[in-house]
Each structure stands twice: as C-alpha cells, then as structure tokens.
Amino acid sequence: MTNALRVLAPVALALAVAGCSLSGLLGGGKTPATLLTLTPEAADPGSIARTANAGQAVTIAVPAVAKEIRSNRVPVQVSPTDVQYVKDLQWVDTPDKLFADLVAETIRRTTGRVVLGSKQSALDPGLVVNGELQQFGYNAQTGQVVVQYDATLSTEGGTRVEARRFTANVPADGTNLTVGPALNRAANQVAADVARWIGG
Known part of the structure; x- marks a missing residue:
C-alpha cells in the first residue's frame, strides 16, 4: 500500500x-409500506357555500409542538425521560400541520362557520384558534395514545381571549397496527371538542 x-x-x-x-x-x-394521515370522522356535508360578517370567520393556526412531535415519526413515551418511536409508522406530514387541517375540517363539517387557514387570514381572521400540541403519541406506561391540545381562542384585536385544554386517550398496544387508528380517533375527539367550544 x-x-x-x-x-x-x-x-x-x-x-x-x-x-x-x-x-x-x-x-x-x-420507508414503511404505508404512511399515516389524519382523516375526519365527522360526516361530510358535501358542497358548502357560506358567508360571514366581519369578525365571524374562524382562523385555525398551526399549533406549536415539542421537538419529539415535530417529526414524521410517532413518539413513544417509555418513561418520563425516555422517548422512542413506533417501528414502521410514519406520518405523511408533521402532526402539527395534519392536526390543524383536521380541526379546520371538523369545524367546517359540524358548524356553520366560515373556516380559514393561516394563509387566508389576511381577509378577516375573525376568531383565531391557536395553541400548543403538548402530546401526540403513545404512552407505553398507560397503554394509550394521548392527544393533548392547549388551545386559545381570541377575537380580532385581542379584545377577548379564552384558553382551554383538550385531552383524549384511546387504548392501543404500541404497534403500528393499533397506534395509527387510535391516534386518528383521539385527534378526532379533540377536534370535535374544539368545534363545540367554538360553536356556531
């Protein structure tokens, strides 16, 4: 050499x-054979045509998330200090964006509100729903998936602000076969609760 x-x-x-x-x-x-997404469980009303007076629309902002959630992988809370990921399970996009889309679509389907995304809010944001997605994964200690969303609801100009925590737990066995559907169910429960909170 x-x-x-x-x-x-x-x-x-x-x-x-x-x-x-x-x-x-x-x-x-x-890469897993399939990728996970969130799908609304609320009935699809079909075509929608709505109008809203000033301040009556609802804008859904993409929530802030912790680093372990801001990933295409699904976190597993093994212990208070140990986070791993579910094998062979990945999202099509990061959960913060998927969750915001699910909440928006659920409100659209279950209320009479005009719902806007963050990019449309320049029109007239109306009520703004923001917050933090604190938990969005599987807890190995309890054998359940957990979705926890700390939401804020504010009027344009911040003349009134409300805050509320929404939590849903659904059993799963920690495998990709059960964690995905359980997370979708829990996310839909939270989205439905947010829609009822907003009303209209």
Missing part, C-alpha cells in the same frame, strides 16, 4: 461510518 493510500483509507472509512450514522439520525432507513 502506498503512503497516499495509507492516509486516505482511514479517511474514507471514517466518512463511510459518518454517512451511515447521519442516515440513521435523519430516518434514512427503510
């Missing part, structure tokens, strides 16, 4: 190992 090869061989090996490690950290492993 030449001197040049003796120098380059360890460097190449280090780069290869680093590449493998980085791939693991970024979730570069095998």
